[in-house]
Amino acid sequence: MMSFYDSHLVLFQATFTGLILALSIQVPLRMGVFSFAGAGSYGIGAYLAAILVIKQDASAFVAIGAAMLATAVIGLLLGLLIFKLNGLYLAMATVAFDLIIGVIAINGGKTTGGSTGLYGVITDFTMSQLFTITLIALVLVALSEVGRTGRRVDAVRDDPELASSMGISLRRYRLTAFVVSGALGGLAGSMNVLVRSAIGPLDIGFGLIVLGLTMIVVGGSRSWKGAVIGAVIFTWLPDVLTAIGAWQELVYGIVVALAAVFLPRGIYGVLVDLNKGLQRRSRERHDPPPAAAEEAAGDVDPTTGDVRELALNEEAVP
Amino acid sequence: GSHAPASGKGLPAEIKLVSVNPTTGVVAFAGASANKGYQLAVKEINDSGLLGGSKIKLELKDTKSEPQTAASALTSAISDRDVAAVFGSVSSTEAVAMSPLAQKQGMPIVYTQAGSHGVVVGDYTYRATPLMSSYYPIISKFIKEQGYKSVGLMYTSVTPTLQEIGEKTYPQLAENLGFKITKSIATSATTQDFAAPISQLLASKPDVVAALEVGASNPTVMTQLRQAGYEGKVLGNSGASAGNLKPAGKAADGMVWPADFNFQQSAASSQKFVAAYRAAYSEDPLNYAAEAYDAAHFLARSIAAAGSIDRVAIKDAMKKEAAKSFDGALGKDLKWVDGTLQVPGVMVEYSTEGEKLLYEGTGQ
Amino acid sequence: MSAQPVEQTTTPVLELRDLAVHFGGVKAVDGISMKLMPGLIYGIIGPNGSGKSTLIGAITRLTRMTRGELLFDGASYEHVPPSRLAQLRVTRTFQTVRLLPDLNVRANIQIGADARTTSEQKAGRRPSWFERLRGPAASPGVADAIRRTRLEGFESYYPSEMSYGTQRRVEIARALAMDPRLLLLDEPTAGMNQSERAEISGLLRDLREEGLTQLLVEHDVQMMLDTCDYVFAMNSGQLIAEGEPDEVVRNPAVQEAYLGKKWGKDA
Amino acid sequence: MQDLLSVVTLGSIYLLFALGMSLTWGTIDILNFGHGAIFMFSSFTAYLVLQQTELGLPLIMLIGLIVGALMSLLIQVLAFEQIIKRAKDKRAAEMQILIGGIGVAIIPLAIAQHYTKSNPFGFSKSTFKVNTWTMGDLRITNIAALSIVVAVVLWVSAAVWLRRSRQGLALRSIGVDAETAALMGIDRRKMALATMAVAGGMAGLSGVLFTFGLGAITPESGDTLLVKAFACIILGGVGSMRGVAFGAFFLAAAETVVLTQTSGSWVEAVSFGLIFLVLLVRPSGVFGRAEVRRT
Amino acid sequence: MLEIKDLHVHYGNIEAVRGVSLDVEPGKVTLVLGANGAGKSSTLKAVAGLERPVQGSVHLNGDDITRLAPHKLVRRGVVLVPEGRRVFSPLTVAENLRLGGYTAPKEAYDETLARVYEMFPILADRGNGAAGLLSGGEQQMLAFGRALMSQPKVMLMDEPSMGLAPVVVDSILAKVRQMADSGIGILMVEQNADAGLDVADQVVAIARGEVVYSGVAGDARSHASVLRAFLGEAALAEQ
Ligand SMILES: Nc1ncnc2c1ncn2[C@@H]1O[C@H](COP(=O)(O)OP(=O)(O)OP(=O)(O)O)[C@@H](O)[C@H]1O
Ligand SMILES: Nc1ncnc2c1ncn2[C@@H]1O[C@H](COP(=O)(O)OP(=O)(O)OP(=O)(O)O)[C@@H](O)[C@H]1O
Numbered sequence A: 001m002m003s004f005y006d007s008h009l010v011l012f013q014a015t016f017t018g019l020i021l022a023l024s025i026q027v028p029l030r031m032g033v034f035s036f037a038g039a040g041s042y043g044i045g046a047y048l049a050a051i052l053v054i055k056q057d058a059s060a061f062v063a064i065g066a067a068m069l070a071t072a073v074i075g076l077l078l079g080l081l082i083f084k085l086n087g088l089y090l091a092m093a094t095v096a097f098d099l100i101i102g103v104i105a106i107n108g109g110k111t112t113g114g115s116t117g118l119y120g121v122i123t124d125f126t127m128s129q130l131f132t133i134t135l136i137a138l139v140l141v142a143l144s145e146v147g148r149t150g151r152r153v154d155a156v157r158d159d160p161e162l163a164s165s166m167g168i169s170l171r172r173y174r175l176t177a178f179v180v181s182g183a184l185g186g187l188a189g190s191m192n193v194l195v196r197s198a199i200g201p202l203d204i205g206f207g208l209i210v211l212g213l214t215m216i217v218v219g220g221s222r223s224w225k226g227a228v229i230g231a232v233i234f235t236w237l238p239d240v241l242t243a244i245g246a247w248q249e250l251v252y253g254i255v256v257a258l259a260a261v262f263l264p265r266g267i268y269g270v271l272v273d274l275n276k277g278l279q280r281r282s283r284e285r286h287d288p289p290p291a292a293a294e295e296a297a298g299d300v301d302p303t304t305g306d307v308r309e310l311a312l313n314e315e316a317v318p
Numbered sequence B: 001g002s003h004a005p006a007s008g009k010g011l012p013a014e015i016k017l018v019s020v021n022p023t024t025g026v027v028a029f030a031g032a033s034a035n036k037g038y039q040l041a042v043k044e045i046n047d048s049g050l051l052g053g054s055k056i057k058l059e060l061k062d063t064k065s066e067p068q069t070a071a072s073a074l075t076s077a078i079s080d081r082d083v084a085a086v087f088g089s090v091s092s093t094e095a096v097a098m099s100p101l102a103q104k105q106g107m108p109i110v111y112t113q114a115g116s117h118g119v120v121v122g123d124y125t126y127r128a129t130p131l132m133s134s135y136y137p138i139i140s141k142f143i144k145e146q147g148y149k150s151v152g153l154m155y156t157s158v159t160p161t162l163q164e165i166g167e168k169t170y171p172q173l174a175e176n177l178g179f180k181i182t183k184s185i186a187t188s189a190t191t192q193d194f195a196a197p198i199s200q201l202l203a204s205k206p207d208v209v210a211a212l213e214v215g216a217s218n219p220t221v222m223t224q225l226r227q228a229g230y231e232g233k234v235l236g237n238s239g240a241s242a243g244n245l246k247p248a249g250k251a252a253d254g255m256v257w258p259a260d261f262n263f264q265q266s267a268a269s270s271q272k273f274v275a276a277y278r279a280a281y282s283e284d285p286l287n288y289a290a291e292a293y294d295a296a297h298f299l300a301r302s303i304a305a306a307g308s309i310d311r312v313a314i315k316d317a318m319k320k321e322a323a324k325s326f327d328g329a330l331g332k333d334l335k336w337v338d339g340t341l342q343v344p345g346v347m348v349e350y351s352t353e354g355e356k357l358l359y360e361g362t363g364q
Numbered sequence C: 001m002s003a004q005p006v007e008q009t010t011t012p013v014l015e016l017r018d019l020a021v022h023f024g025g026v027k028a029v030d031g032i033s034m035k036l037m038p039g040l041i042y043g044i045i046g047p048n049g050s051g052k053s054t055l056i057g058a059i060t061r062l063t064r065m066t067r068g069e070l071l072f073d074g075a076s077y078e079h080v081p082p083s084r085l086a087q088l089r090v091t092r093t094f095q096t097v098r099l100l101p102d103l104n105v106r107a108n109i110q111i112g113a114d115a116r117t118t119s120e121q122k123a124g125r126r127p128s129w130f131e132r133l134r135g136p137a138a139s140p141g142v143a144d145a146i147r148r149t150r151l152e153g154f155e156s157y158y159p160s161e162m163s164y165g166t167q168r169r170v171e172i173a174r175a176l177a178m179d180p181r182l183l184l185l186d187e188p189t190a191g192m193n194q195s196e197r198a199e200i201s202g203l204l205r206d207l208r209e210e211g212l213t214q215l216l217v218e219h220d221v222q223m224m225l226d227t228c229d230y231v232f233a234m235n236s237g238q239l240i241a242e243g244e245p246d247e248v249v250r251n252p253a254v255q256e257a258y259l260g261k262k263w264g265k266d267a
Numbered sequence D: 001m002q003d004l005l006s007v008v009t010l011g012s013i014y015l016l017f018a019l020g021m022s023l024t025w026g027t028i029d030i031l032n033f034g035h036g037a038i039f040m041f042s043s044f045t046a047y048l049v050l051q052q053t054e055l056g057l058p059l060i061m062l063i064g065l066i067v068g069a070l071m072s073l074l075i076q077v078l079a080f081e082q083i084i085k086r087a088k089d090k091r092a093a094e095m096q097i098l099i100g101g102i103g104v105a106i107i108p109l110a111i112a113q114h115y116t117k118s119n120p121f122g123f124s125k126s127t128f129k130v131n132t133w134t135m136g137d138l139r140i141t142n143i144a145a146l147s148i149v150v151a152v153v154l155w156v157s158a159a160v161w162l163r164r165s166r167q168g169l170a171l172r173s174i175g176v177d178a179e180t181a182a183l184m185g186i187d188r189r190k191m192a193l194a195t196m197a198v199a200g201g202m203a204g205l206s207g208v209l210f211t212f213g214l215g216a217i218t219p220e221s222g223d224t225l226l227v228k229a230f231a232c233i234i235l236g237g238v239g240s241m242r243g244v245a246f247g248a249f250f251l252a253a254a255e256t257v258v259l260t261q262t263s264g265s266w267v268e269a270v271s272f273g274l275i276f277l278v279l280l281v282r283p284s285g286v287f288g289r290a291e292v293r294r295t
Numbered sequence E: 001m002l003e004i005k006d007l008h009v010h011y012g013n014i015e016a017v018r019g020v021s022l023d024v025e026p027g028k029v030t031l032v033l034g035a036n037g038a039g040k041s042s043t044l045k046a047v048a049g050l051e052r053p054v055q056g057s058v059h060l061n062g063d064d065i066t067r068l069a070p071h072k073l074v075r076r077g078v079v080l081v082p083e084g085r086r087v088f089s090p091l092t093v094a095e096n097l098r099l100g101g102y103t104a105p106k107e108a109y110d111e112t113l114a115r116v117y118e119m120f121p122i123l124a125d126r127g128n129g130a131a132g133l134l135s136g137g138e139q140q141m142l143a144f145g146r147a148l149m150s151q152p153k154v155m156l157m158d159e160p161s162m163g164l165a166p167v168v169v170d171s172i173l174a175k176v177r178q179m180a181d182s183g184i185g186i187l188m189v190e191q192n193a194d195a196g197l198d199v200a201d202q203v204v205a206i207a208r209g210e211v212v213y214s215g216v217a218g219d220a221r222s223h224a225s226v227l228r229a230f231l232g233e234a235a236l237a238e239q
């Protein structure tokens, strides 16, 4: 008998690297920076790690570290160029960046292995290392969602102008978004190539953007929990669907569409809304109705407490 | 139950093989065709008693044309101790993702088609398909016969195979045969409209046009070549087969290409396969099926020689088996070189009536 | 009420010299100079489109100025980015309510308090990275701001669940939570009724007693009279009058450009 | 010269495709990533019909138009309307629409892939024959000429209609604030449906013309065009009709030049690199207007 | 005549409006007063079709128009000037006005436009500028002007004087009176109760989603509770 874990090892690995890739898009998105540069960084990270391992015999950690450093720096440079762009214009610029990375990979000759890509990237990188690194990255991202940083990120996204008048440097936050996104992308790419041992131009195309975006939107784009949910679903769903056979793609499409339609803020959003609903309910039970506060503001006669009674009394004007 | 040895040689009653191939997605046509070849061969092998009383059970796993799914399917096959060996994917990108896993974890795997580097990486990995660059030079005869003195070349840089033909094989041919390449244009994955490169090519006034594009682009290339007023033959690649040219109608007439297999080829072993295939599926076999058929027989012979489904034993047996030559669907006296099968190749011309066999290669 | 102490030796909290903001041909603010002395409430009145909000925008550096000088505590700051103004503890409310839709009332107000912690950090102790990430657990300033704007009971509400007037209170509370030295208010009571306005006016006067300098834009003349120590009147981007509130209200130019029949006939 | 003609032909195909996308995106704020699937599936339907009976060009175009419009309507009713109804705010809706469109697009793609096994399909059974007209050195096919005419006519009418007509204005207002638009007496649902139908029709039409022009397309052809159309619209500036035309011809020209003058494998890098550079200079596209914002 | 009967509006489990009934008669101005969060805007939104009332009915000249889609209501002459201006920011001022007249008969269009421009000359000056760049008060003028363009029969106004200079408040309220005099029914929420009372015929006070006072405008001024609640203590002292 084979164990479930062994036979699905690739999927476990893909869940972790997919999660990091999703986070590389989620982090900037949460700051209102519509950047898909994470996908390009993924490519850079993957190729760089592969080259280091193959040509320099680098160890797994050196390869990952170097890939992250390089993609963070590239993220910063890219950010300096385009952080002034907004919305989908920014998205377009980063898509262009990603596509250019892909083309460079094809045309890189020996260095990138052309359309074949690089293979035989074999190190002693283990599953538990993969897991640990992913966990650390996840915790760091999660910390950026709570407390002061979390609020400030919300402010930068929802109202940049308000944010800057509240002492938040937009430039700094947006550049950070690019750097973090780059580093996460590089991390995802380098870890992926280390577990998969091969990378080619087709692995770093437009599909990565779609996959990452689908993960976070369906999972819930406002929280790392959404990214986790999304990464799990969209890594395992195709495997589950193989059972259906010929029409699995069709079902996949239907699942994505249904999720987009019926889960307005992702699966995690649904959980949050449920929670908000509960809060509201308990609020109504325990707290004094806020209308009372307003009533006070409306200056109701303190003796009777109700305007209506006064009205009925037809109280004369002094 | 299935572990009980059925013969003295230690083979179980049922030998589990897995085909990890795309049956949906962009390369589904090749994967599906290969699977037909595997199934036909498995049936023959089971009927022939080659494995004594043991029967091969073939399981098909769809990669959806995605490397990750392919790798995942392979991993689960590896972790299933009952699986004796695997038929690897027709797609290079998938194959490259699978090979290191198979090699590292000791799973005998035989690919078809996947023509890039990084597929055959060690003694567990074999490829029952010749590299296109190995037989493509049989086109020399055609070029000489037609008396072409210059070629206008267009190739895609998307697939390693076609890129290599465009960038290495043609320049080499030009040197050997003394023709001139008037223009060499690379196209990209997203190029859908070839009008501009075609008009450039024709402006360089070559005797003949060579167009090395992926399967689905071939009808467009032919249509647009004809629209641009080019009437001559077009030197292509075997990606144009499998019905890909049909939508171009008459415009596609006159495309020629070297192939590793054509159902009209003369070798007796080939014709035996074609007959069996026709009987089973009532259609003419494609090269993918022929390659798969040979791969399956190669593996079955190795398993029989190993006398067990121990993967190391199969690996060793494959090595011995690959030292011999054999007659198969792809032709007669086929040899393995560095884990990759070699064939003489055939030259084919397309016309609306069907593919016509021009001539057969003789091997080196 | 105290008059503008013109010849005082203390440095003004805020000083504008010949400030101008032009948008293409529109001269929204066109050469304004003013000094705000510590601990007083200043008012700006003026017809719609006379440049009041633009002036506040320029003072808070959110709107790019065309020319002029800005001084805070005597130091010029026209090249300081808006985000650094929070460190000087200059803050504002907006004419259109600007709350963060995904945060509840408490968190929205906490945003203001967060800014204060940065300015405190600049002043002294460097907090650990974890403290910086989390921010202070519960700022006393937040509870205070909630109490003063009478938002008790609304802490866990989200902006979309509240009426317009209530949202405006949150806007004010957020500014208060920053513990400002200079507070700029752009029509803080729009959408409130008279008694609610009186209450806000009371709040502003309390703040003045605590030494907070304020610049208030309002169209409610009664409120201006009740609240301000000194009033500027603007028209077409320029100052047309300044002085004590009742004085300005009696100014014929102001009456013609701005005041309606009620205040006009009082004169 | 011949290259210029190639640019114009290719550009008009891009335009025809991007026009519908731009229309819904620029007015009712629906960035439909199912547009490519509509394009492909309309053509695919025409192909299926052609397997049964022989048809001429006008009828095939009509099929493309109708199938495209119907698919677009279906997507609007089943997916986008539902998303908008449920979404909390506009930005969330935009994201959901994006992903919803991607999801919906997989469905027709899977169907077409299933039937064609991803082989190319074309209209070789049509009674319409593509002819080439020669004028001196210049060669142009009747279908290319038709594509250019259709693209230009549709573009001009869309642009004029949006700019001048009452409904055009109403349409733009829906994209800004649908609720307030309703308060102006505008039936936002009907307008949105009409727009989607028109956009879908354009996609279907371009699918048919494109298939004729190239001889064959594959089920995946729509996806490739989708990214390019997105680029065209962004480059020109979202919501600008002049912009989308500029974008389409700019991209066609860039691609043609790269493909013919240098190594074709750099095509995307160069054309998208150019787009990147243009955005650095014009952050809201060449003809786009900066977002209206003030304090 | 617009009759609102026993209207209830809920948001989830918040009961914002709990049984409001009031009438709007042609030629009359009905003024709605109430504290923040009392449910004034919710009432207006429900009448205009932007929120679905859970209970109650709205009749226009005897026809049931409860839960009719907003655009259909506009075609019947019921127009809302929404709270918080809601101009179409990226569109020009002129386009905003044109949209206001979307359903209006074409004959009177030019004349109405001229009247709007006469009332708010700044709108004519800025005709080709983006509406979103106007100052707060200018946008409020635009919102009001836009509503005028539709030539309504019943006009619902949510704080039309918000953010306007006193002179402009006077002219807007005068205009409201003038419109009422020409036979339009007006339902107006106005926090500037003092000025609002000058032009109102009827007054309805709402607290916590319920009507707590309703009467003739003249009486309201002399009614201590209303004065205290909506005009402040100062108003009492003045008397
Ligand atoms: N979309 C909403 N979701 C949840 N609750 C809401 C929503 N809109 C309004 N409310 C609640 O309904 C009540 C009535 O709100 P409404 O906006 O009608 O008040 P209002 O009388 O117009 O107040 P104001 O004078 O401040 O504008 C308030 O308690 C508010 O919190
Ligand atoms: N970004 C801008 N572009 C063009 N014109 C602008 C811009 N911002 C403001 N204006 C114009 O500048 C003038 C001053 O606007 P501002 O908002 O300062 O007026 P305000 O005094 O605050 O008026 P209100 O009392 O109505 O709020 C107005 O005519 C406005 O239309």
Ligand SMILES: [Mg+2]
Binding pocket: C052, C053, C054, C095, C186, E135, E136, E137
């Ligand atoms: Mg203002």
Ligand SMILES: [Mg+2]
Binding pocket: C163, C164, C165, E040, E041, E042, E083, E158
């Ligand atoms: Mg209200």
